[in-house]
Amino acid sequence: xxxxxxxxxxxxxxxxxxxxxxCLRTECGECHFCKDMKKFGGPGRMKQSCLLRQCxxxxxxxxxxxxACGEAGKEDTVESExxxxxxxxxxxxxxxxxxxxxxxxMGKSEGIINDEIPNCWECPxxxxxxxxxxxxxxxxxxxxxxxxxxxxxxxxxxPPPSKKKSLSLEDGARRKKDKELPQESGSRKKIKxxxxxxxxxxxxxxxxxDSSEANGPNSSLGGGHGSAGGxxxxxxxxxxxxxxxxxxxxxxxxKRMCQLLERVRDxxxxxxxxxxxxxxxxxxxxxxAAASEPPSPAAVYSGSMRERNRRLAELGFSASEDSDGxxxxxxxxxxxxxxxRAVVDAEADDDEDRAGDRGHRVSAADPSxxxxxxxxxxxxxxxxxxxxxxxxxxxxxxRNGRTRVAGRELQEKENSSSSTVTNHRHTAVKTARxxxxxxxxxxxxxxxxxxxxxxxxxxxxTANGNSGxxxxxxxxxxxxxxxxxxxSAVAVPSPPRPLQMERHLVRPPPACPxxxxxxxxxxxxxxxxxxxxxxxxxxxxxxxxxxxxRVCRTWSRWCCDKRLWTQIDLSRQRSxxxxxxxxxxxxQPVSLNLGYTNISKKQLMWLINRLQGLLELNVAGCSWxxxxxxxxxxxxxxxxxxxxxxEDLKDSHLRELLAPPxxxxxxxxxxxxxxxxxxxxxxxxxxxxxxxxxxxxxxRYLPHLSKLDLGQCCHITDQSIHTLTxxxxxxxxxxxxxxxxxxxxxxxxxxxxxxxxxxxxxxxxRSCGLLAPDVCQLHCFPSAEDRLLLKNS
DNA sequence: TGTAACGTGCTT
DNA sequence: AAGCACGTTACA
Numbered sequence: 001x002x003x004x005x006x007x008x009x010x011x012x013x014x015x016x017x018x019x020x021x022x023c024l025r026t027e028c029g030e031c032h033f034c035k036d037m038k039k040f041g042g043p044g045r046m047k048q049s050c051l052l053r054q055c056x057x058x059x060x061x062x063x064x065x066x067x068a069c070g071e072a073g074k075e076d077t078v079e080s081e082x083x084x085x086x087x088x089x090x091x092x093x094x095x096x097x098x099x100x101x102x103x104x105x106m107g108k109s110e111g112i113i114n115d116e117i118p119n120c121w122e123c124p125x126x127x128x129x130x131x132x133x134x135x136x137x138x139x140x141x142x143x144x145x146x147x148x149x150x151x152x153x154x155x156x157x158x159p160p161p162s163k164k165k166s167l168s169l170e171d172g173a174r175r176k177k178d179k180e181l182p183q184e185s186g187s188r189k190k191i192k193x194x195x196x197x198x199x200x201x202x203x204x205x206x207x208x209x210d211s212s213e214a215n216g217p218n219s220s221l222g223g224g225h226g227s228a229g230g231x232x233x234x235x236x237x238x239x240x241x242x243x244x245x246x247x248x249x250x251x252x253x254x255k256r257m258c259q260l261l262e263r264v265r266d267x268x269x270x271x272x273x274x275x276x277x278x279x280x281x282x283x284x285x286x287x288x289a290a291a292s293e294p295p296s297p298a299a300v301y302s303g304s305m306r307e308r309n310r311r312l313a314e315l316g317f318s319a320s321e322d323s324d325g326x327x328x329x330x331x332x333x334x335x336x337x338x339x340x341r342a343v344v345d346a347e348a349d350d351d352e353d354r355a356g357d358r359g360h361r362v363s364a365a366d367p368s369x370x371x372x373x374x375x376x377x378x379x380x381x382x383x384x385x386x387x388x389x390x391x392x393x394x395x396x397x398x399r400n401g402r403t404r405v406a407g408r409e410l411q412e413k414e415n416s417s418s419s420t421v422t423n424h425r426h427t428a429v430k431t432a433r434x435x436x437x438x439x440x441x442x443x444x445x446x447x448x449x450x451x452x453x454x455x456x457x458x459x460x461x462t463a464n465g466n467s468g469x470x471x472x473x474x475x476x477x478x479x480x481x482x483x484x485x486x487x488s489a490v491a492v493p494s495p496p497r498p499l500q501m502e503r504h505l506v507r508p509p510p511a512c513p514x515x516x517x518x519x520x521x522x523x524x525x526x527x528x529x530x531x532x533x534x535x536x537x538x539x540x541x542x543x544x545x546x547x548x549x550r551v552c553r554t555w556s557r558w559c560c561d562k563r564l565w566t567q568i569d570l571s572r573q574r575s576x577x578x579x580x581x582x583x584x585x586x587x588q589p590v591s592l593n594l595g596y597t598n599i600s601k602k603q604l605m606w607l608i609n610r611l612q613g614l615l616e617l618n619v620a621g622c623s624w625x626x627x628x629x630x631x632x633x634x635x636x637x638x639x640x641x642x643x644x645x646x647e648d649l650k651d652s653h654l655r656e657l658l659a660p661p662x663x664x665x666x667x668x669x670x671x672x673x674x675x676x677x678x679x680x681x682x683x684x685x686x687x688x689x690x691x692x693x694x695x696x697x698x699x700r701y702l703p704h705l706s707k708l709d710l711g712q713c714c715h716i717t718d719q720s721i722h723t724l725t726x727x728x729x730x731x732x733x734x735x736x737x738x739x740x741x742x743x744x745x746x747x748x749x750x751x752x753x754x755x756x757x758x759x760x761x762x763x764x765x766r767s768c769g770l771l772a773p774d775v776c777q778l779h780c781f782p783s784a785e786d787r788l789l790l791k792n793s
Numbered sequence: 794t795g796t797a798a799c800g801t802g803c804t805t
Numbered sequence: 806a807a808g809c810a811c812g813t814t815a816c817a
Contacts, residue, residue: 048799
């Protein structure tokens with residue numbers, strides 16, 4: 001808390017929006033934090049939100065007011081977007097000041113809006129001063145950027161190891177005891193904490209109000225510390241302590257980042273000549289070096305962008321990388337490699353855009369033309385993380401940001417540095433994390449690390465489709481994405497770590513406006529507006545889209561449009577990596593094919609819980625140990641579930657999967673009442689060793705089932721058909737397509753039973769050994785008359 | 794006033 | 806680096 005108030009006022013803690021999917025969800029009752037809650041029988045010490053309910057768009061508290069005029073946001077009073085913006089409260093990620101853009105004397109247009117977090121930007125003042133989040137990082141700090149999201153958005157959905165748990169309990173008890181008893185450590189701690197606090201307060205108080213006011217909204221400016229300004233009492237107006245520690249933290253982070261980068265570079269085939277230094281974090285580190293890219297003229301985004309670009313370049317993801325990548329591609333297949341690279345870069349760009357691009361002047365800034373690849377500096381992992389984090393900074397980062405730098409020691413406090421205080425600290429951890437995952441962090445969730453099969457299977461991926469047609473975007477991005485991921489995985493080979501380690505915030509792509517025009521070098525806009533380009537993109541294949549994403553930031557963002565990625569096919573990608581997961585989340589596909597992958601349970605759970613809009617899920621050929629993740633998820637929207645050939649899936653498993661959660665607490669949610677997948681209309685169980693018992697489950701828990709695939713289920717008999725088509729079965733009316741192909745135990749007895757289905761349109765009875773050859777075929781009868789034909793047959 | 798939970802320090 | 810604990814903030 002202390003950190004919170006720095007500049008312009010106390011930094012306001014953000015609170016949940018209450019509108020996003022996460023906020024609307026009910027507690028899962030199963031995650032680590034839920035289990036801690038008293039309502040779920042826990043001790044209630046952790047006081048953290050359910051992992052599934054972590055808001056993806058935390059907002060400023062209702063009580064937040066403009067630093068300048070003291071009034072709340074008034075965007076509701078106007079209609080136009082521009083006015084809304086002017087009258088809404090915007091919180092600067094750098095100085096933390098909350099202000100109405102209209103209350104700023106300087107052009108509000110110079111601020112860089114963070115699309116990912118509501119009411120979040122880098123205010124014009126900070127910008128003008130060239131304080132990018134990064135810059136601050138160095139000295140001043142602050143930044144909420146790092147997103148601390150991480151810390152909170154950990155992927156702890158799964159219960160911590162029991163061992164640990166018990167330990168923790170004991171530990172907890174012990175701790176408590178310690179505290180209660182005048183034990184040394186405990187008391188000492190407390191004392192220390194108290195003292196620190198006290199110090200902080202003392203320092204802060206004097207300034208707090210004054211300083212902020214005195215300095216004006218941007219107290220941050222004043223000096224490095226400015227950012228911190230006066231708000232909080234906690235943050236010492238005195239630059240000293242916190243700043244010191246921040247400074248230190250930053251340095252550490254920087255170092256770590258460098259190391260990470262190094263690693264990346266080494267490992268990745270495409271290492272480019274980069275300077276290590278800057279890489280650290282995206283953000284904060286002061287980057288030394290010269291930018292690999294030419295500085296862009298655009299004022300606004302120039303500073304930060306440049307920095308970012310530079311860093312990217314340093315990471316080796318710059319255009320030069322292409323060549324590298326290509327050579328590498330040779331090994332695995334040029335196309336794939338290329339696509340992969342493209343995706344990666346694109347992603348990076350994407351992220352970057354979000355981060356920096358918000359200014360919307362991207363291309364202009366770039367020396368290269370909008371079409372030139374150079375313009376978009378591909379990101380290194382770290383960058384992404386950094387960037388995104390910077391955007392997200394506010395509350396979230398803070399949350400993540402746990403800094404554990406030693407920096408808090410008194411010594412540090414005593415040293416004074418001119419640096420400013422930062423509210424948020426990022427931890428190296430974050431950065432590191434970010435770097436690993438590169439996916440944007442948009443959704444606020446941590447990504448489970450992949451099992452790490454490092455290599456990848458070849459991607460079959462070609463495009464399935466382009467769909468250019470019907471839906472604006474239905475393309476399967478499969479290979480690309482997967483490859484992308486792969487690449488990243490390759491690039492940053494991290495030693496096998498516990499799955500739980502990854503914590504990366506991934507927010508869904510912002511719904512916010514993207515640049516509507518394509519800026520050209522000349523400063524003018526391309527004649528074709530975004531909408532037109534999107535129409536074009538809809539007709540491109542995945543590889544083509546990926547290529548487009550590398551053209552320029554604007555294209556990168558446009559190509560990231562969810563409509564272009566409604567279907568994501570990662571099937572047969574043996575390695576599902578965190579970046580892949582991140583990419584998926586960001587695209588929020590409607591259809592996801594994870595068939596024949598080695599996705600882990602944790603990964604799947606993580607994904608499903610963050611894809612609440614998912615309508616189709618294919619986990620065919622995966623192992624039950626992974627698919628069982630679905631038992632701990634709720635997918636009320638799911639319409640198609642493909643469980644074909646899931647290894648080791650038995651009747652009991654299916655029961656567990658389809659039945660509503662037994663947990664009482666959750667039964668409260670209506671969604672669970674009819675079973676987890678009560679709205680599933682198409683279920684594929686081909687190749688499973690299930691018995692007739694499953695038919696009862698289907699009748700009971702999948703009342704809306706219309707398409708059922710029991711092909712190759714050798715234990716299925718006529719009994720199942722009987723159950724499915726009995727008078728009390730809702731499926732009798734709903735079934736339209738049934739496949740019993742290869743069900744060797746099905747006899748002709750099933751035919752009269754099937755006739756009871758009023759809506760049946762087709763029955764696949766091929767390869768049913770006990771049926772006469774003339775019956776053993778695919779029967780299609782779209783109309784009642786046709787059904788009669790079947791009957792006659 | 795009570796509950797939820799954010800943000801951060803401290804421990805492991 | 807991960808996780809725990811808890812003061813404090815936000816809000817009903």
